[in-house]
Amino acid sequence: MSNMEVSMAYPASKFEADNSLTNPDVVEKYQLAADIVNGILPLVVAKVDTGISVCDLCQYGDDLMKAHTEKMFKNSERGIAVPTCVSVNNIVQNFSPLSENDINLKPGDVVKIELGVHVDGYIATAAHTIVVPSNPQEPTTGKAADVIAATHYAYETALRMLRPGIKASEITRVITEIAAYFRCQPVEGTFSSPMKRFVLRAGKDIENRFLEELIIQDLEKYDFEIEANQVYQLNVVLTTGDGSVKNTEYKPFVYQRDVNKSYQLKMKSARQAYAEINANHTVFPFATRSLSSNTARLGLTSLLEHKLVTAYSAMRTKLNSDLVAQFKGTIMVTAEGPVRNTRALQLPFVHSLFCIPQTTTAATVLSTPEVNEIRQAKPLAAVDVTFGDRRVEKEDVDMDME
Template identity: 30%
Template sequence: MAETQTPQEVEIDYTLNNPDTLTKYKTAAEISHKVLEAVSALCLEGEKIVEICQKGDKLLDEEIAKVYSKPHKGKKVTKGVAHPTTVSPSSYVTPYTPLLSDAAEAETTLNAGEVVKIQLGAQIDGFGTIVCDMVTVGKKEVTGREADLIVATHYANELLLRLMVPPGLLASGTDEEKKKAAAQKAPTQAQISALIEKVAKTYECNVIENTTSWLFDRNEIEGNKKIILTPGSGVRGEGVPEVGEVWGVEVGLSLGSGKVKNLDHRATLHRRTTTTYILKRPSSRQTLSEIVKKFGTFPFSLRQLDDEKAAKVGVVECVRGGVLRQYEPAGDADNAAVSRLLTTIAITKNGITKLAAPKAIDPTQFKTDKKIEDEEILKILEQPLSRSTGNKKNKNKKKKAAAN
């Protein structure tokens, strides 16, 4: 009599080859965009940063609850916040999310005219889409050095995205021409840094040291590849972008030197690591248990835990034992205004898809007398991010429109 074998569970493909994966990324991105727009509207003069962050997190939770509420293909889908709402004042380099229990910081308000960075994100089934955009508080038309900073950051970001397209991926022409284009080497990280720095210098800005773009994966926003702009001594990036990957692409510029200093603030942003450590204190174990249940391996604010004051105590041993990573608050060394944009992208066979991206700027709102004239940079900026994949119906409409 033949032995009955227990059927093995089919291994799920979590790469972009699985259409489900891209759908989940896009669903998370829609939430990130919707909440980003709402939070941007809250960034008004005199508003308390902690209250804006609270409202942003509440909106994230509400929007996340609306999707994948029923089992998908027979399985319950995990979902949650990929990055808490952070609102960083003008000279702050890192994401900032103050606590209600820190009285002085809880009173921090936004000032008119400052460049504020908003960062947040959602995740579906571990596929996170994080986005960072900027708002100039109380100004519809931006002039002077703030305009230089924002326009420079826009072009630096667009340049970096194009430098991440794998060589030859979008090449056209004969098979021989395509083959020749694909054989070209991807730009080195030193070359990428040099080009981004050229854009910054055009607008009399500097790239913030160690600005890092990371490879994203399921339940991971700091993968085994990274691109570091203007790396400090002993720091280096690793790897080049390839088809099938998702990246969090970051650009940050400064009206100062680009050097960074630690701020005299409590670290309120943390993330669980893969390190295991036997925690001795019951309060530490309780805090970690809540973190694992609510946030998995994604960043979170102490403000999001049930008891904020207890969490401040509970994370101490977790950080000391390496179970949690603590994000140290940092700002511009010269207290100058800094910018930051973060875009979550997918690299497919058709090029780069912006999943969660900052809003495109309206050039008429930013008055700067500076202009990019470097031929190499202008040529790269003219290149598309992806090839057109419009369907036949759209192509027919265009043909009719052209004929009329």
């Protein structure tokens, strides 16, 4: 996500107070956001099956997030922090298509579902990987099983290591180590990052892989120690390929407003898009389909040209035969260690021929106790959301300058 700076209208002293995990109100809002993610993500995952539309899955996740957040803190900002993205097989992240780019799932597809919510600016994000079942009674094997098992173990190891005093490079190293045991690689350009109120990427990243050009002597410049009183989106992404990425053939589906840029827009469609983004999404990413009409979507081109928004491309790995898996969660780092905000979901039924050797760093870390949730999740109330209920896309296009 974008490295969004704090606005001048948000003084540093207030920003610091609003992000102190010693404040019970701050912790509670983080957890309220996590409760929504914990309730919604399993519902979207449960819809994955042969023939299901990726567009419908994304719309369903977004509709659920909007329905649940609009009921709380009505005098505060709340809503979608990360639009629902459903990235299939070798597509890495940020795939949230319009109907004309839709994909229907096939047996054996490896499906990554990612979404996020904020309550008064306090964020919870999560992602889970599942395989479209061909025979639910039989385990998935082969490369799909390898990459899912590797990513799960790498995530759980990184989670246990996410504690004060540990260096980011130690976490990166063990993720790379586990990937190698399963004949996989971390995906370039993917990382975990600390979050603050209203900021998805609020500090130094923990990379999933070291930069190719990075030399040992330079590592110290980029390395850092994990500190207490932090909230991380822990995001582990591995592939059966060589880890390199390139753009897909799709135009970006996910954008984010840059609050540090301004421009006097002349095109009516651009002004409409900008007004909708400011009103409905503020500083958080949004999917193109959330804009009300084709006129507003057309205006995104002008907003990009003038750097008022940033685009997040749907990247893919090099080969179509590559598979990518992702596990992501929101973690609080306290002085005593990590605590889960978002809950780990049940793993898909997979069987890999590979394993983590005993007496290795990864095996030692995984032998330590599991990281607990901060508290029992509060159940969500029922909402009126129907799966497959698509928005009617208006066909109005107005290019007039005013």
